[in-house]
Amino acid sequence: MIIDLDAHQGNGHEMDFAHDGRVYILDMYNTEIYPQDYEARRYIHQRVELLSGVSTKEYLERLDKELEVCSLSDNHHIIFKFGALSSLDLLIAKCIK
Numbered sequence: 001m002i003i004d005l006d007a008h009q010g011n012g013h014e015m016d017f018a019h020d021g022r023v024y025i026l027d028m029y030n031t032e033i034y035p036q037d038y039e040a041r042r043y044i045h046q047r048v049e050l051l052s053g054v055s056t057k058e059y060l061e062r063l064d065k066e067l068e069v070c071s072l073s074d075n076h077h078i079i080f081k082f083g084a085l086s087s088l089d090l091l092i093a094k095c096i097k
Contacts, residue, residue: 001026001070001077005063008033011040018043026070028063030054046070 001024002017004010009029014037017023028048041047048066050059 003067003070004028009035009037009041010044011035011037014040014043024070026066028066 002010002013004013004025004027007030009031010025010027013023014025014027017025018040024045025043026046026048027044029050030052031049032052046066046069048062050062054062
């Protein structure tokens with residue numbers, strides 16, 4: 001399971017694991033920014049699409065809800081992916097310890 005929490009929609013690991021049924025991908029991203037890769041988006045199992053300006057409170061509430069959903073997956077090996085560290089990334093890292 002890959003949990004991608006940076007601001008951008010992932011496209012690298014989505015394409016790398018496109019045909020690997022062992023890998024479940026949750027991607028939480030801003031739909032209004034780069035890369036808007038619609039082909040790669042097809043391989044995201046759990047898309048969490050956000051708009052610019054989402055509050056920290058709303059982000060964390062949504063993340064909590066989405067993590068509950070993905071916990072139902074049989075894949076229990078988890079990789080968290082953060083982009084360039086922002087204060088929100090650091091807050092999320094503290095919350096999931």
